[in-house]
Amino acid sequence: MIRTFSMHDVRVVRELTGTLWDFTPLQGEHAGERMQVHTPSCWENYPGFGLYRGEGKYAVRFEAKGNLRLVFRGVSHTATVRFDGRKIAAHYNAYTAFDAVLQDVAAGEHTLEIVADNRFSAESALHVPNDYMSYGGVTRPVVLEQLGAAYIRSVYVTPSCNGGIWHAHVRVHVHNLQERAPMSVCVRIAARELTFPAHTMCEGESVFEGDMTFEEVNEWSPEHPALYTVTAALLRDGVPIDDLKDRFGFREVRTQGKHILLNGKPLTILGVCRHEDHPQFGCALPFSAIAYDLALIRDLGANSVRTAHYPNDELFLDLCDELGLLVWEENHARGLSPEQMRNEHFERQAEQVTREMVEQHYNHPCIYIWGILNECASDSEYGKACYKKQLDLIRSLDRSRPCSFASCKFKTDICFGLPEVVSYNIYPRWYHDTPCRAYLADLYDWVQTQTEGAGKPFLVTEIGAGGLYGYRTPYASKWSEEFQAQTLKEQLNAVLSFSDCSGVYLWQFCDIRISEEWWGTRPRTMNNKGIVDEYRRPKLCYDMVKEIFSTAKRR
Ligand code: ADA
Numbered sequence: 001m002i003r004t005f006s007m008h009d010v011r012v013v014r015e016l017t018g019t020l021w022d023f024t025p026l027q028g029e030h031a032g033e034r035m036q037v038h039t040p041s042c043w044e045n046y047p048g049f050g051l052y053r054g055e056g057k058y059a060v061r062f063e064a065k066g067n068l069r070l071v072f073r074g075v076s077h078t079a080t081v082r083f084d085g086r087k088i089a090a091h092y093n094a095y096t097a098f099d100a101v102l103q104d105v106a107a108g109e110h111t112l113e114i115v116a117d118n119r120f121s122a123e124s125a126l127h128v129p130n131d132y133m134s135y136g137g138v139t140r141p142v143v144l145e146q147l148g149a150a151y152i153r154s155v156y157v158t159p160s161c162n163g164g165i166w167h168a169h170v171r172v173h174v175h176n177l178q179e180r181a182p183m184s185v186c187v188r189i190a191a192r193e194l195t196f197p198a199h200t201m202c203e204g205e206s207v208f209e210g211d212m213t214f215e216e217v218n219e220w221s222p223e224h225p226a227l228y229t230v231t232a233a234l235l236r237d238g239v240p241i242d243d244l245k246d247r248f249g250f251r252e253v254r255t256q257g258k259h260i261l262l263n264g265k266p267l268t269i270l271g272v273c274r275h276e277d278h279p280q281f282g283c284a285l286p287f288s289a290i291a292y293d294l295a296l297i298r299d300l301g302a303n304s305v306r307t308a309h310y311p312n313d314e315l316f317l318d319l320c321d322e323l324g325l326l327v328w329e330e331n332h333a334r335g336l337s338p339e340q341m342r343n344e345h346f347e348r349q350a351e352q353v354t355r356e357m358v359e360q361h362y363n364h365p366c367i368y369i370w371g372i373l374n375e376c377a378s379d380s381e382y383g384k385a386c387y388k389k390q391l392d393l394i395r396s397l398d399r400s401r402p403c404s405f406a407s408c409k410f411k412t413d414i415c416f417g418l419p420e421v422v423s424y425n426i427y428p429r430w431y432h433d434t435p436c437r438a439y440l441a442d443l444y445d446w447v448q449t450q451t452e453g454a455g456k457p458f459l460v461t462e463i464g465a466g467g468l469y470g471y472r473t474p475y476a477s478k479w480s481e482e483f484q485a486q487t488l489k490e491q492l493n494a495v496l497s498f499s500d501c502s503g504v505y506l507w508q509f510c511d512i513r514i515s516e517e518w519w520g521t522r523p524r525t526m527n528n529k530g531i532v533d534e535y536r537r538p539k540l541c542y543d544m545v546k547e548i549f550s551t552a553k554r555r
Contacts, residue, residue: 269503
């Protein structure tokens with residue numbers, strides 16, 4: 001399953017995954033042994049490959065001809081792609097899509113090979129040993145698209161409201177492969193159409209921009225997540241030769257003083273942080289597993305999810321759009337030191353995943369804020385330069401959303417002048433036995449009096465405690481479910497009663513697997529701070545969180 005809706009009426013597409021592919025590990029004790037595996041998937045879920053770090057070659061054969069576009073929605077974490085033995089694409093990072101366009105392919109059967117590599121090395125600045133798992137595999141769908149002589153590569157819609165009148169700024173990117181005849185572009189939203197007259201387009205990319213006005217719309221909000229479809233069509237002699245559909249929502253997000261406003265109303269975030277992680281699927285969760293996670297998150301009374309710490313599968317974003325769940329989506333990084341940020345590949349790899357995240361997920365109304373560089377070196381001048389460069393990049397791509405980053409630098413952060421929203425990950429009562437309210441008040445006061453973050457919206461983007469599922473003690477010892485529940489209760493009450501705070505993200509939704517190679521020692525080689533365990537079994541804290549979220553005062 002690619003999206004929760006069809007992106008084309010004209011273009012013929014078919015998913016190549018969702019079937020058995022050949023898989024051949026290239027290193028390790030099974031090197032060279034070919035087997036059949038389900039896709040999308042992580043090889044850590046193949047018997048005997050739970051700890052495999054290396055390369056794996058996936059192969060599939062299919063009939064095709066003409067102009068083709070192959071879209072790879074996620075390969076973890078480094079991909080090299082060959083078509084009939086010829087290299088056609090390479091990509092770093094598990095969490096964003098990439099593609100290859102092939103012209104004039106001869107009719108017949110063809111072979112597609114993807115070599116995925118999940119090794120840690122100096123060439124990988126973002127996928128490093130960490131407090132989450134970098135899996136290996138073809139982890140999201142691969143899609144074969146039949147193209148004509150030209151195609152619509154992307155359509156962006158930027159909604160805005162002025163004096164009660166809604167506007168939609170649309171931008172269409174057309175790629176002309178071989179068409180010499182005049183073509184026109186027609187954009188349709190609801191009953192409105194915007195047409196760009198026919199003309200002979202140059203080879204390569206042409207961009208078409210325009211504004212559409214709507215006197216009356218159904219706005220998108222968490223309470224009423226109204227979605228609209230934008231259809232962009234490419235026509236030759238008035239006949240559609242290609243199309244692209246996407247969805248968006250009429251909603252505006254901006255900051256005003258200490259508030260984050262959605263359609264002019266202050267938001268109170270009641271959220272959870274969620275990794276794409278599951279013992280049976282690794283990071284390749286199928287639709288039903290994603291939907292189940294979101295059903296639990298909504299059952300908890302949460303209104304937001306933070307995609308810790310990377311861009312998520314679009315199926316997740318589609319569901320959040322439909323369910324009205326607000327999303328903090330962030331680029332891929334966790335806890336990188338200044339030395340790691342000085343890796344020669346860091347800036348290029350971070351710029352790439354940031355650009356791909358914004359360009360690929362731009363239209364999702366559920367995303368209300370972009371995050372970067374979770375707990376990286378925001379307490380150093382070099383780090384500050386990196387943070388600024390990445391926030392400037394996001395703003396060059398999207399000025400319709402605020403930006404932030406989750407800091408763990410307590411009173412040493414020097415970057416709060418950069419984002420629109422100040423965000424902190426704090427763990428009073430877990431990493432340090434400090435009363436939550438006092439800790440939060442002291443930290444907030446420092447931000448207001450000592451930093452350029454003064455007066456900005458303030459979010460607690462992580463707070464939580466560990467609890468081992470099934471470990472119960474009458475005296476609430478650390479790691480017991482009782483200790484976790486009482487700690488989360490104090491933490492949540494402290495944050496949600498702090499009127500200057502715009503909300504909270506609990507760390508974290510579920511227990512997750514972590515890298516065996518990470519320096520940290522954690523029971524079960526798992527991060528055990530989930531409200532549910534890795535099999536989504538509720539811990540003792542679940543009902544307490546549900547009670548607090550469900551009765552929390554929302555602005
Ligand atoms: C950090 C980090 C999370 C996780 C958490 C923890 O805040 O952002 O990824 O490692 O700490 O469990 O300690």
